[in-house]
Amino acid sequence: xxxxxxxxxxxxxxxxxxxxxxxxxxxxxxxxxxxxxxxxxxxxxxxxxxxxxxxxxxxxxxxxxxxxxxxxxxxxxxxxxxxxxxxxxxxxxxxxxxxxxxxxxxxxxxxxxxxxxxxxxxxxxxxxxxxxx
Amino acid sequence: xxxxxxxxxxxxxxxxxxxxxxxxxxxxxxxxxxxxxxxxxxxxxxxxxxxxxxxxxxxxxxxxxxxxxxxxxxxxxxxxxxxxxxxxxxxxxxxxxxxxxxxxxxxxxxxxxxxxxxxxxxxxxxxxxxxxxxxxxxxxxxxxxxxxxxxxxxxxxxxxxxxxxxxxxxxxxxxxxxxxx
Numbered sequence: 001x002x003x004x005x006x007x008x009x010x011x012x013x014x015x016x017x018x019x020x021x022x023x024x025x026x027x028x029x030x031x032x033x034x035x036x037x038x039x040x041x042x043x044x045x046x047x048x049x050x051x052x053x054x055x056x057x058x059x060x061x062x063x064x065x066x067x068x069x070x071x072x073x074x075x076x077x078x079x080x081x082x083x084x085x086x087x088x089x090x091x092x093x094x095x096x097x098x099x100x101x102x103x104x105x106x107x108x109x110x111x112x113x114x115x116x117x118x119x120x121x122x123x124x125x126x127x128x129x130x131x132x133x
Numbered sequence: 134x135x136x137x138x139x140x141x142x143x144x145x146x147x148x149x150x151x152x153x154x155x156x157x158x159x160x161x162x163x164x165x166x167x168x169x170x171x172x173x174x175x176x177x178x179x180x181x182x183x184x185x186x187x188x189x190x191x192x193x194x195x196x197x198x199x200x201x202x203x204x205x206x207x208x209x210x211x212x213x214x215x216x217x218x219x220x221x222x223x224x225x226x227x228x229x230x231x232x233x234x235x236x237x238x239x240x241x242x243x244x245x246x247x248x249x250x251x252x253x254x255x256x257x258x259x260x261x262x263x264x265x266x267x268x269x270x271x272x273x274x275x276x277x278x279x280x281x282x283x284x285x286x287x288x289x290x291x292x293x294x295x296x297x298x299x300x301x302x303x304x305x306x307x308x309x310x311x312x313x314x
Contacts, residue, residue, distance in 0.1 A: 058211035079212075080186040081282050081289065108213040 020089040020096040024131045027099055031120035039121075044129025047122065052114045060113045063126075071133040088133035096131055170238040172297035175227045181220060185212065187288045187295050189257060191228045192236030195245055197253040199228035210255075240299050258284040270306070280307035 028039060049069050051061045060066060060078055067075040071088040086092045096102060106126075110118035118126070170192035173179050179188045191199065203225040206214045216224065233245035247262035248254070257263060267275075267284055275281050280289055287294040293303045306312050 077185050079282075081280075081286050082184075082186050107215065111213045 020093070020131060023097050023099050023102065024127050027102060027127055028124050031124040034120040036119070036121040036124050039124040039128040041125070041129040041132055044125035044127070047125060048129065059115070063109065063113060065113070066109075071130060087130060089131060090133060096127070102127075168238040168297055169240040169299045170297045171231055171236050171241070173295075174231075175224075177220065178224055178227055181216060181224060185214070186285070189287075190236075190241075190297050191231035192233050192238055192241035192297075193244060193257045194233060194255075194260070195248050195253070196229045196232035196234055198248075198255055199232055200225065201253045202255050203228065238297070256285070257287075270312070274306050274309050274312065278306070278308060 031039075047063075049062050049064045058079065065078050066084060067087055072086050072091045074086050075084040076082065077084060085094075087095050089095045106118055106123050110116065110122075170190040173183075173188045173190055178191075182188050194202075202209070203221060206216060206221070233241045233248070236242075243262045244257075244260050247265070248260055254260065263284075275284055282289070287299075290304055290306050291299050292305055
């Protein structure tokens with residue numbers, strides 16, 4: 001039994017970050033096909049904490065309101081108090097591995113934070129920033 | 134020979150642990166009897182409806198409230214909680230099939246009995262039975278308590294709410310361990 005454990009652990013530690021890279025690459029290609037230009041981690045980082053109007057009781061100020069400005073840290077849903085595991089793939093190998101999940105949360109969180117959907121350019125900038133954390 | 138038994142034994146223990154931990158053992162008798170509300174038994178529900186807050190048990194609201202909530206997920210208490218059509222249909226069926234009317238747990242029965250006919254309030258925290266049970270807890274222990282925030286946050290005080298347990302023995306208000314009503 002033990003003989004299998006090590007290869008399995010090695011597989012997991014290598015395979016999961018690779019999965020994040022693949023899923024992000026797939027999304028960036030799709031955004032380019034939808035008309036986006038070059039992506040910038042610096043723009044993604046600036047948007048992460050950019051405040052959109054005043055904080056209403058049910059409107060977050062920025063992505064950092066729930067996820068904190070530091071993606072390697074755990075966050076907290078600002079309305080319900082529920083803890084949110086870190087978004088940085090370097091500390092949470094499950095992140096940015098599932099393209100459907102990424103799109104679902106972009107839709108929800110962009111509408112919830114900015115009151116509108118994010119453009120392909122913005123999503124690409126976010127992902128370029130996030131995947132490097 | 135001996136190795137085989139160890140293997141089978143190990144497998145059996147594994148199965149027992151897995152079924153104790155798994156979400157899919159909901160139609161077992163032991164989980165129906167003497168519970169407060171039926172624990173969440175659907176892994177898709179636990180994932181989709183447990184991402185922003187803990188996954189409220191279906192038995193905490195009547196079916197008509199769940200149906201109304203699931204028809205308006207694009208504006209879910211001011212939040213976008215939209216789901217694809219297949220997931221939406223599966224989860225609506227799960228909620229309706231396990232709603233307060235069908236849940237034998239005593240909390241579910243009391244919620245159902247207290248819910249006014251015809252009305253379909255979307256908040257568990259506004260069901261008359263739940264309001265009544267908490268009306269003596271002062272505001273500073275709930276709204277103004279940074280670790281609680283609102284009555285919606287069942288898990289903050291009911292330490293085993295995620296297991297469907299709401300009895301008095303498992304309650305602890307953060308910051309006020311000795312509160313008694």
